Amino acid sequence: MRGIRRHMLVLAGVFLLAAGYLASRFVFGELASAQPKTMVFIPKTIDQRIEFWQVMKQGVFAAAKEYNVDVQVLGTETESDVDGQIRLLETTIKAKPKAIIFAANDYQRLAPVAQKAVQTGIKLITVDSGVKDVASTSFIATDNYAAGLKAGKAIGGRMENGDAVAIISFVKGSATAMEREQGVRDSFKDRSGVQLLDTYYCDASEEKAYEITKRLLQSEPRIRGIIGLNEPSAVGAAKAVRDLSSRVKLVGFDSSMDEIALIEDGVIQATIVQKPFNMGYLAVETAMKAWRGETASPTIDTGSEVITVDNMYEKENQKLLFPFVEK
Incomplete structure (x- = not known):
């Protein structure tokens, strides 16, 4: 890291x-x-x-x-x-x-x-x-619907029958949010043993995503997976999972410095870049x-790519993960 x-x-x-x-x-x-x-x-x-x-x-x-x-x-x-x-x-x-x-x-x-x-x-x-x-x-x-399918498959492959998955979205009414969520939900059509819970909106706030995730993990013991549909929702959810020492699996979107570190630390299992x-x-x-x-x-x-700890060091993925960002 x-x-x-x-x-x-x-x-x-x-x-x-x-x-x-x-x-x-x-x-x-x-x-x-x-x-x-x-x-x-x-x-x-x-x-x-x-x-x-x-x-x-x-x-x-x-x-x-x-x-x-x-x-x-x-x-x-x-x-x-x-x-x-x-x-x-x-x-x-x-x-x-x-x-x-x-x-x-x-x-x-x-x-x-x-x-x-x-x-x-x-x-x-x-x-x-x-x-x-x-x-x-x-x-x-x-193609946000296709990206949502990728995210759903990435988390679905890590779930077992009886598990529940929560979706942390960002702004209700955003086309991006709606298309990604639909892709996620469609990816679970053949997984009757895994329950997709309601979608929770954090208003693209990392802090709100953190609080939402903490409440969910404390109130719903069946949750074994979380998908954060953009950068703030994924980072906020991941920090809550880490702080609660939870074994919940998490898939996010994008590739901020925080997300890269959380992938390396094993908190986020995959991100759609x-x-x-x-x-x-x-x-x-x-x-x-x-x-x-x-x-x-x-x-x-x-386009978009699924990045995990196993492929993040590949040359082409390094270019995606480390673009120059002017602060």
Whole structure:
């Protein structure tokens, strides 16, 4: 575990100068006047503790540098602030940027304002999570249903008849959350001896996931498996399992530094790793193609991999686990 952490620090050092240059080219927090080649990136949250969005931002920056595009990053403090994201998108539309790269916090509630962006002629690239009935220029994401199937099979293979499995999700109404949960539940259709319990929502808060998991483990002795459907839910659940010295098996999503350490320590048995850097890079590239009148693929699946302690040291998986994250 210590060797892995040292490796991460070395990687961070290698890219430090490049990061400083990139950071000087972008505007954060407040929407500046849109210029001819300006894009706005709106992730689900700007909380820097959630590494998934930091890695996606680096992908956006890398492509923006290559294509000579100015990018403004805007976002709410939490993924559960749907009202705040609606207001933010409304404000962004009024500034008339050439493109908006957008990860919706709610599949239905963000639809009307997202449709407004499309109707005004802005190139809308949706990433990670889509919105209902909105014809964005392109949707770039993990196949979250398939990823949910992978997570369900990873935990299901570790369960015996009579065991129960709990799902810790993040924000109710998020397309990503719904698709992953459906994949998990469908993976258990042929496992009648294992019970899937209700889904519990932590609002993408590690602290809430921790408290939910503690209560579940103390009140439901049949639980032998937990699936955390994103980074905060997985880390919070894993820390509760560790602190209670529980023998519960756990499968998560993503690959934060905490998750990697918890895999090495045997607390998390597997994690479904996405490719957020690729999502960010391809979003900018796709927007540029649309500007030039080129055909953009309506859907791009960036893929996911199941990472365990047995395969995490393989070369290709190391690239997934240790992307550069600017703090």
